Amino acid sequence: MRHAEEVTFGGSALDRAGEIRNNPAVVKYARAAADSRAILFWRGKPLISPARPASLARLPMDHPVLADAKAEPILLGREDGAARFAFDLSPWEPDEVDHAGLGAFLDPTEQRHPALPEGMVFAELRRVMTWLDARDAELAATGKAILGWHDSHGFCAKCGVETHIGQAGWQRQCPACKTSHFPRTDPVVIMLITHGNSVLMGRSPGWPRGMFSLLAGFVEPGETLEAAVRREVFEEAGVQVGAVDYLASQPWPFPASLMFGCRGEATSQEITIDPVEIEHAMWVPREEMMEVFAGNHPMILPARKGAIAHFLLENWLADRLD
Structure with a gap:
């Protein structure tokens, strides 16, 4: 797919500096370099300047706020030859926390550290991912994923x-x-399954009202991507799938997945859902999906911008899946 790397979290070509990770002396030198910068996270939330266009904050390595950091920083890579390190400020306790919104599916809360400028906040990456440019999004996704791995392993x-x-x-x-x-990165297939002029959409139990997406599921050990597509679609919706093609991938740090976007042709149309896996599934004609994207559908909300489901559906509607 020619437009594959336009997906959110993709296409920034970050220099990950893998050749120096196992050289403590070089890493120590990079931490002390004047042009190196710290990228901060609090409980998985990156520090950003939210005024549009929003940007990922980059602080000097001697900034006083880093005294609240947990453990050692993570080398994320280099920008124009200058190192970028991720710091975890999770031990810091804000004076006021909105526990009702904190940790919600699209957490709207923002946290401000007293040692930082007024315009900088910690914000949920799901909510702000489309506000960031490709480089900031890749750095934020990488930092969130690697810090999350350390926290649970x-x-x-x-x-x-x-x-x-x-x-x-x-x-x-x-x-x-x-x-x-x-x-660890967990492989997940997410499938644009079509039958004629319609696409298969579903929703999981507990999702916000009106939220539908493409079907998706984890790849099992010993399984190809193509086999995983066919198995997941049949398990969740009872639909048989024939030909399968790979389209694009997206790192998805919620918490640690790599989404493999695939296209599949259904060989059957009748839907029989597994209620444990999904709550509802249906075929949506192309013309109706255009109404969904325009925000005019009475039942279905548009797929979330930034997610690969939105990316695949948008390109399907525009006939750009080649």
Whole structure:
């Protein structure tokens, strides 16, 4: 697909500086360099300047706020040769927290640290991802994903001993059994399934009213992407799928997935849902989907901008899936 890397979190060509991760002396030098910058996160939320056009905040490495950081910073990569490090400020406790909105599906709350300028806030990445340019979005997604991995993988999966950070944040090493652990990414297929002029849409239990999306599911061990597409669609909606093509991918740090966008041709049309997996599924004609995207549909809301489902549907409507 020619437009594949226009998807949110893709296409910025970040230099990830992988060749220096295992060289502590070089990483230490990079941390001390005058042009290196810190990118901050609080409980998964990146620090941004939200005034449009919004931007990911980059702070000097000696900024006083970094005293509240948790553990070692993570080397995210380089911009124009200058290093970028992710710092986790999760131990900081704001004076006021809106617990009703904090952690919601689209968390609307923003947190302001007293040591930072008034215009900088920690904001939920799902809510602001389309506000950022490609480079800021990739840095934010990478930082959120890698910090989330460290937060949930602090102990050795083999022997249970607490592990230590290595390779500038891209490894955890067990001091007891010497096992090396690396960041985990879970492969997920998300499918644009068509039958004639219609596309298959579904919704999961608990989603906001009117929210529908393309069907999706995790790839199982020993399974190809094509097989996963066919299995997931049949399990969730009872629809048989024939030919399957890969279209585009999207890193999805909620918490640690890589979405493989695929196109599939249905060979059956009758829908029989698995109520454990999804709440409802239906075929939506192209003309009706255009009304959805225009915000005029009485039942279906447009797919969320920034998500690969929106990207695939938009390109399907524009006949740009080649």
